[in-house]
Amino acid sequence: MNKAATNKEVRINNQKNIVNTLFRYGPMTKQELASRLGLSLPTVSVINKSLAAKGLVAKGEKLESTGGRPPSHITLVFDARLSVGVDISTHHVRIVLVNLGPTIVSSQKHFLSYDGTTEYWRSVRKLIDSFLADNQVDETKLLGIGFSVQAPIRSGQPVSASFQPVSLSSIDQNVMSKIFGSPVEVHNDAKMASLAQVWGAGEEDDVVYLMLSNGVGGAIIADHKLLRGTSKNAEFGHMIVQDGGRLCNCGQHGCLGAYCSSRALQEHSGASLDEFFAGLDAGNDQYRELWDEYLHMLAIAVSNLYLIFDTDIIIGGEM
Amino acid sequence: MNKAATNKEVRINNQKNIVNTLFRYGPMTKQELASRLGLSLPTVSVINKSLAAKGLVAKGEKLESTGGRPPSHITLVFDARLSVGVDISTHHVRIVLVNLGPTIVSSQKHFLSYDGTTEYWRSVRKLIDSFLADNQVDETKLLGIGFSVQAPIRSGQPVSASFQPVSLSSIDQNVMSKIFGSPVEVHNDAKMASLAQVWGAGEEDDVVYLMLSNGVGGAIIADHKLLRGTSKNAEFGHMIVQDGGRLCNCGQHGCLGAYCSSRALQEHSGASLDEFFAGLDAGNDQYRELWDEYLHMLAIAVSNLYLIFDTDIIIGGEM
Numbered sequence: 001m002n003k004a005a006t007n008k009e010v011r012i013n014n015q016k017n018i019v020n021t022l023f024r025y026g027p028m029t030k031q032e033l034a035s036r037l038g039l040s041l042p043t044v045s046v047i048n049k050s051l052a053a054k055g056l057v058a059k060g061e062k063l064e065s066t067g068g069r070p071p072s073h074i075t076l077v078f079d080a081r082l083s084v085g086v087d088i089s090t091h092h093v094r095i096v097l098v099n100l101g102p103t104i105v106s107s108q109k110h111f112l113s114y115d116g117t118t119e120y121w122r123s124v125r126k127l128i129d130s131f132l133a134d135n136q137v138d139e140t141k142l143l144g145i146g147f148s149v150q151a152p153i154r155s156g157q158p159v160s161a162s163f164q165p166v167s168l169s170s171i172d173q174n175v176m177s178k179i180f181g182s183p184v185e186v187h188n189d190a191k192m193a194s195l196a197q198v199w200g201a202g203e204e205d206d207v208v209y210l211m212l213s214n215g216v217g218g219a220i221i222a223d224h225k226l227l228r229g230t231s232k233n234a235e236f237g238h239m240i241v242q243d244g245g246r247l248c249n250c251g252q253h254g255c256l257g258a259y260c261s262s263r264a265l266q267e268h269s270g271a272s273l274d275e276f277f278a279g280l281d282a283g284n285d286q287y288r289e290l291w292d293e294y295l296h297m298l299a300i301a302v303s304n305l306y307l308i309f310d311t312d313i314i315i316g317g318e319m
Numbered sequence: 320m321n322k323a324a325t326n327k328e329v330r331i332n333n334q335k336n337i338v339n340t341l342f343r344y345g346p347m348t349k350q351e352l353a354s355r356l357g358l359s360l361p362t363v364s365v366i367n368k369s370l371a372a373k374g375l376v377a378k379g380e381k382l383e384s385t386g387g388r389p390p391s392h393i394t395l396v397f398d399a400r401l402s403v404g405v406d407i408s409t410h411h412v413r414i415v416l417v418n419l420g421p422t423i424v425s426s427q428k429h430f431l432s433y434d435g436t437t438e439y440w441r442s443v444r445k446l447i448d449s450f451l452a453d454n455q456v457d458e459t460k461l462l463g464i465g466f467s468v469q470a471p472i473r474s475g476q477p478v479s480a481s482f483q484p485v486s487l488s489s490i491d492q493n494v495m496s497k498i499f500g501s502p503v504e505v506h507n508d509a510k511m512a513s514l515a516q517v518w519g520a521g522e523e524d525d526v527v528y529l530m531l532s533n534g535v536g537g538a539i540i541a542d543h544k545l546l547r548g549t550s551k552n553a554e555f556g557h558m559i560v561q562d563g564g565r566l567c568n569c570g571q572h573g574c575l576g577a578y579c580s581s582r583a584l585q586e587h588s589g590a591s592l593d594e595f596f597a598g599l600d601a602g603n604d605q606y607r608e609l610w611d612e613y614l615h616m617l618a619i620a621v622s623n624l625y626l627i628f629d630t631d632i633i634i635g636g637e638m
Contacts, residue, residue, distance in 0.1 A: 013357040038332040206547055220627075222546055228525055233629040240619050243561055298558050308539075308627065310552040 014039060014047050019056060019076065019243075023100065024224060027060045027073035048074060055080045076100055080128040082137060084128060084145045087189060090114050093124055095131050106135050121179045130178075144183040148192040150215065176260055190217025190234070191226055193316055198224065210236055210301070213317035216257040220309070237261070241300045259297035262319050265290060273319055333358060333366050338395065339377060342389075342419065343543060346379045346392035367393060374399045401456060403447060403464045406508060409433050412443055415449050421519055425454050436562055440498045447499075463502040467511040469534065509536025509553070510545055512635060517543065525630040529555055529620070532636035535576040539628070556580070560619045578616040581638050584609060592638055 017037050022028065028036075034044045046214045051057040060073035078101040086096040091114070096107040108131050112123060128145065176184055194209030198221050211217040216237030220227040227233060237257030238250050245254030246264075258264055262273055268290055269276045280287045305313055336356050341347065347355075360613045370376040379392035397420040406413040410433070415426040427450050431442060447464065495503055499545050512527030517540050524543045530536035535556030539546040546552060556576030565572030565583075577583055581592055587609055588595045599606045617634075624632055 007359075009354060010357050017357075020384040031567060035328060038329045040326075040329065051469070198602065205494055222541060227546075227628075228630075233627060235626040235629070238391075238626050239623045240560075241562065243619060296562075300562060304558040304623070305627075307557050308624075309546075310554070311547075 011047070013050060014043065018044070018047055018051065022057065022074065023077040027064065027075040028075060029071040032072065033074065033155070069119070078103065079105075080141070081143050082141050083143045084132070085192075086124065086128065086145060086147045088114060088124075088147055088149045089189075090150075093127060095128055097131070097135055097137065102196070106131075108134075109150050117280075118179070119176050121176060125179050144185065145180055146185045146187065146192070148187055148189040150189050172287045186220075188217065191219040193217075194219035194221055194314070195226060197314060204312055205310070207232075208305050208309050208311055208313045210305065210313060210315050211317040212260055212262075212298075212315060213319070214263050215261050236301065239301060239304070241304075256297060260294050260301070265294065269285065320565045324516070330366070334370060335363065335372065337363070337366055341376065341393065341395040346394040348382065348390040348392060350390065352393065394452060397422065399460070402464050403451070404511075405443065405447065405464060405466045407433060407443075407468045408467055408508075409469075412446060414447060416450070416454055416456065421515070425450075427453075435493050437498070440495060444498050448631050462612075463504065464499055465504045465506065465511070467506055467508040469508050469536070478548075507536065512536075513538035513540055513633070514545060516633060516635065523631055525628070527624050527628050527630055527632045529624065529634050530627040530636040531579055531581075531617075531634060532638070533582050534580050536636075555620065558620060558623070560616045560623075575616060575620050579613050579620070584613065 014037070018033060021033060022038060025036075030041060030044045030048060033048075037044075048057060055077055057074050058077050060075035062070055062072045064070060078099045081096050081100055082105065085096045085098055089094075091111060091295045092109055093112045094107065094109045097105045099105055108127070110127055112120070113126070114120065128295065132139070132142075174184070190209065190211040193211060194207070197209060198204070198207055205221070207221045209219045209221065211219075218234035218236035220234050238252060238255045240262070241253065241256045241259065242252045242254035246258040248251055248255035248258040250257075265276055266273060269279070269287055271279060271287075276287055276290075280291055302313055303317075333356070337352060340352060340355060344355075349360060349363045349367060352358070353360045354369075356363075367376060374396055376393050377396050381389055381391045383389060397418045400419055401424065402417050402459035403414045404417055406415075410430060411428055412431045413426065413428045416424045418424055427446070429446055431437065431439070431446070451461075453457070473566035480603040495505070509528065512530060513526070516528060517523070517526055525542070526540045528538045528540065530538075537553035537555035539553050557567065557571060557574045559571065559573045560575045560578065561573035565577040566572055567577040569576075584595055585592060588598070588606055590598060590606075595606055595609075599610055621632055621634075
C-alpha cells in the first residue's frame with residue numbers, strides 16, 4: 001500500500017465527515033467537531049482551513065468565552081455548491097436546483113412524454129441547459145445531476161422493472177453519460193422523496209416512508225441514511241395484505257399496490273380520480289366500498305410496518 | 320468543554336474502533352487499520368501498544384516485505400476477555416461462557432421455573448457462580464453478564480409485554496443490579512440469537528432473522544449491527560398475514576404467530592409437538608391442514624420480508 005495515497009484518503013475522508021456533520025447537526029465549534037469525529041483539534045483546524053479556502057465553510061456565530069479566546073461556530077455555506085434534481089415521470093419532467101441546505105432554489109415542470117429514446121434524453125438535456133441559463137448558474141458550483149424515476153434501482157443502476165410505469169430497462173447508462181456528462185446519478189423516486197423529507201424537513205433519524213401515488217413506493221431511513229444505500233428494498237407495494245386477493249400487475253394476488261394506489265382506484269371505479277372523489281362525496285356506494293377497502297389495506301400495511309420497524313411512518317405521495 | 324476529557328474520549332473511541340474492526344474483518348496490518356479508520360499511522364501505533372499492554376491484541380502472521388521492514392498482522396486475542404450469557408426461558412436457565420471470538424467456551428442448562436421473584440434471580444446468581452467456579456474463570460477477565468429473554472426490550476430496558484411468555488414487567492432492574500452487580504445487560508432472545516448467527520457464523524452484513532419457536536421473534540441486521548440497537552422492532556409475530564384470520568393472544572386477528580408457532584400447532588391439534596409430527600407422518604388430515612396453513616402463512620411472511628429488505632432471510636428457532 002502506498003503511504004501517500006493513504007494519507008490523501010484520510011484527508012478526503014475527514015473533509016467529508018466534517019461537511020456531513022455540519023450538514024446534519026448544524027453549526028458547531030472546532031472542539032465539538034473534534035470530539036464528535038474522534039479527531040484531534042489540530043487536524044480539525046487544518047481541514048477547516050482547506051474547506052474555508054474552497055468556500056464550503058465560514059465562521060458563524062461568536063460564542064461566549066469559557067476562559068480563553070471566545071470560540072465561534074463553523075457553518076456550512078449553503079450556496080457554495082448547487083445540484084440539479086430531475087424527476088422523470090410518464091408525462092412530465094420536473095427540474096429543481098438545490099443548494100447544500102438542502103433548499104430548492106428554483107424549479108420548473110415541463111410536459112414531456114417518456115419514451116426512453118436517446119432523443120428523449122437529449123430533450124431533457126436541453127430543458128436542463130435552459131433552466132440553468134435562466135437561473136444564471138455558475139457551472140463551477142455545480143456538483144452534478146440526480147435523476148429520480150418510478151422504478152427499483154440497485155446502487156444507482158436500474159434493474160429489471162417490467163411492471164413499473166417507467167421501464168428503466170430502456171435507460172442506457174452509456175447514452176446518459178454521453179448526453180449529460182458525469183457525474184449523473186439515477187435513483188428511485190420514493191427513496192429520493194424520503195431523503196428529501198428526512199434531510200430537508202428535519203424529520204427523525206429513523207423513519208419509514210410509504211409513498212402512495214399512482215403506484216406504491218417506499219423507503220427505510222435508519223440512522224439518517226437510506227437502509228443499504230439505494231438498493232431494491234422497501235418494495236412495500238408488493239407486500240401481500242390480502243391472501244388470495246386482487247390480482248396485481250406483478251402476477252401475485254393481494255398486493256398492497258393492487259388496493260392502495262390511484263391506479264387501482266381508477267381501474268376499479270372506471271372513473272378519473274376527480275370523478276371518483278366527487279362521487280365518493282356524493283354518496284356513491286361502489287366508490288365508498290373501494291375507498292373503505294383502500295383504507296383497510298392501508299391500515300394493515302401501516303400496522304405491519306410499525307411492528308417491523310417501531311418508528312414513525314410517513315405517508316407521502318400525490319393522488 | 321474540557322480539552323483533556325475530549326482527548327480521552329478520542330483515545331477510547333479509537334481503541335474501540337480498532338478492536339471492533341479486528342473483530343469484524345479479522346487480522347490486518349497497522350497500515351490497513353489506519354486506512355480503514357481514517358487515522359494516521361502513528362495514532363494506530365500508539366493505540367496498538369496500549370491494547371497489546373492490556374493483552375487484547377498480539378502480533379500475528381508476518382507478511383512479505385513490499386520494500387521496507389516486513390509488516391505483520393495485528394490479531395485480536397480471543398481469550399483475553401470472557402462474558403457470561405444467560406438465556407431465561409419459562410422453565411430453563413441456560414448459561415454460556417463466551418470469548419471475544421465469539422466462541423462458546425463452556426455451557427450448562429438447568430431446570431428452573433421462571434417466576435420473576437428476587438429469590439429466582441438469587442438462584443440464577445448461584446448457578447452462574449458455580450458455573451464460573453467449575454470453569455476456573457479469572458474474574459478480572461470477565462466483561463459482564465448478558466441476559467436474553469423472550470420479550471420485547473427497548474435499549475436494554477424491559478417494556479410492557481403482557482402477551483409474552485416471560486412477563487418482564489416483573490423484572491426489577493434495581494434488584495438485578497444488586498444481585499448481579501454491574502454491568503448487566505438484558506436483551507430480547509431473538510435479537511441475540513440473530514447477532515450470534517451473524518457475528519459467530521460469519522453471515523452476511525445484512526440479514527433478516529425470523530425466529531420460529533414456541534412463538535415468533537425476529538431481528539433485522541443492517542451493516543452487521545442490529546437495526547437501531549436492541550429496540551422493540553422486528554415484531555414479526557404480530558404482522559397480519561391473514562386479514563380477519565385467527566385470533567392471536569395479542570388481541571388482533573390473523574397474526575403470523577397465531578399460525579407459525581409451535582404453540583399454535585399444539586393448541587389447534589390438541590397434541591404435543593411429538594404427537595403432532597408423528598400424526599402428520601402417519602397421514603392425519605387435520606394435522607396436514609394445520610401444517611399446510613403454517614407453511615402458507617410462513618411463505619407470505621417471508622415474501623413480504625424479502626420485498627421490504629431485499630436481503631437473505633434466516634429462519635431459526637427450535638420446535
